[in-house]
């Protein structure tokens with residue numbers, strides 16, 4: 001094969017007959033044009049990891065405003081360490097080109113990384129609408145030898161049954177002319193760049209062996225962590241869903257055990273900690289519920305998409321989804337013990353995001369908790385120093401942390417234990433309040449300011 005053709009094939013990885021080292025060199029040098037579609041919580045950090053590896057990535061957003069913002073080096077994602085500075089560096093070095101011109105991007109790239117939001121709809125059926133649209137955009141510019149890497153979390157079988165057919169239909173190519181691999185992101189918000197660089201292995205599964213080979217080469221160059229190549233794309237998709245389902249079941253176990261604390265009149269949290277000193281026992285932590293993009297959604301990829309019954313996964317979902325109401329009813333009981341009726345109560349929710357250190361209220365337990373307490377007649381106030389989008393909280397008044405102590409408060413619930421609450425002076429409330437700790441974040445023995453308040457911790461039946 002002539003040098004020109006060989007160099008041409010080194011622009012493309014899927015089916016390339018260039019020597020593997022030549023392919024790696026072509027990828028690292030930016031000769032293999034890469035596009036990342038979807039510049040959100042995962043896609044934007046990922047595009048920066050690509051930019052720092054290849055020196056030239058096309059970052060494709062649907063939203064022209066977001067593309068302009070990123071092209072100007074402005075970072076739309078908060079609370080991701082180093083993201084803002086690395087974005088400015090990548091844009092300044094012309095290593096990252098942000099655009100909303102999707103057809104041009106799709107034509108230019110030969111590695112297409114798709115990071116569309118996925119999840120389930122209100123009826124808990126998979127919602128792949130954003131991914132389908134993104135794939136149609138990609139298919140318009142797909143060429144023989146291109147490789148599509150699906151980073152989104154999707155139901156098992158998606159790459160074979162949905163991704164490939166959409167790409168074939170939109171490109172007039174046959175499935176054996178391009179590669180598709182499931183490469184589900186395992187990054188956690190708040191540490192996305194660290195995780196994307198390789199804090200744990202990257203799972204890769206191709207619709208065929210050549211897709212898997214090319215995808216593994218890309219991630220081996222991109223990351224310091226190991227690449228785990230599994231037999232096919234469905235196995236990779238399944239692994240991601242299993243991770244979330246395992247965590248959901250484990251948290252559901254912790255929450256179910258926590259509900260026993262009152263009856264047993266014991267410290268179930270401490271008992272879990274003691275049980276976990278056994279290497280085969282790793283029960284997670286009880287809390288007021290489970291939010292985010294994974295635990296509330298991914299188990300339904302099995303429960304609602306498989307004909308085979310999965311009662312354990314369904315039960316875990318039910319247990320975790322009922323924790324906000326359990327938390328609300330526990331608060332009503334504690335208020336009554338303090339001679340306060342919930343209808344007369346002003347209740348402050350500390351932490352509205354779905355977990356600590358993130359600014360994201362997606363399916364946060366605080367949403368259901370606020371709604372339930374409002375239905376019980378309470379006046380509910382929310383405080384979250386990280387969050388900037390409060391659109392999920394219809395029934396909740398918002399307050400700043402600095403002003404909440406000036407309010408006439410009857411109760412407070414620690415829903416999400418942001419670090420920003422650690423220095424809060426609980427002594428600034430004029431009168432004793434009911435204080436429900438959903439995250440075992442308070443320490444009455446160490447903090448005298450708590451002495452005047454009626455403190456109860458979910459999972460503790462002896463406090």
Ligand SMILES: NC(=O)C1=CN([C@@H]2O[C@H](COP(=O)(O)OP(=O)(O)OC[C@H]3O[C@@H](n4cnc5c(N)ncnc54)[C@H](O)[C@@H]3O)[C@@H](O)[C@H]2O)C=CC1
Pocket residue numbers: 037038039040041042043060061062063102115116117118119130133134135137151152153154185186187188189293
């Ligand atoms: N957020 C998280 O904690 C994690 C999410 N994931 C998975 O990563 C995937 C993406 O999640 P997020 O980044 O949180 O979603 P996101 O909603 O923050 O980002 C998706 C982005 O894609 C853009 N977009 C939609 N259609 C597009 C198109 N046709 N072309 C270009 N851009 C388009 C949207 O405007 C948005 O900015 C999901 O499958 C999720 O399950 C995986 C690990 C962690």
Ligand SMILES: CC(=O)N[C@@H]1[C@@H](OP(=O)(O)OP(=O)(O)OC[C@H]2O[C@@H](n3ccc(=O)[nH]c3=O)[C@H](O)[C@@H]2O)O[C@H](C(=O)O)[C@@H](O)[C@@H]1O
Pocket residue numbers: 153185186187188189243244247251284285286287288289290291292293294295354355356365
């Ligand atoms: C298997 C796994 O650890 N998945 C991670 C998870 O991250 P995510 O940001 O959703 O946070 P998380 O720590 O799982 O917490 C989810 C929810 O569950 C709650 N939670 C979590 C752990 C626990 O012991 N108790 C508990 O109540 C959290 O408060 C939160 O409301 O989901 C991410 C995702 O896929 O969206 C994934 O990339 C991350 O690696």
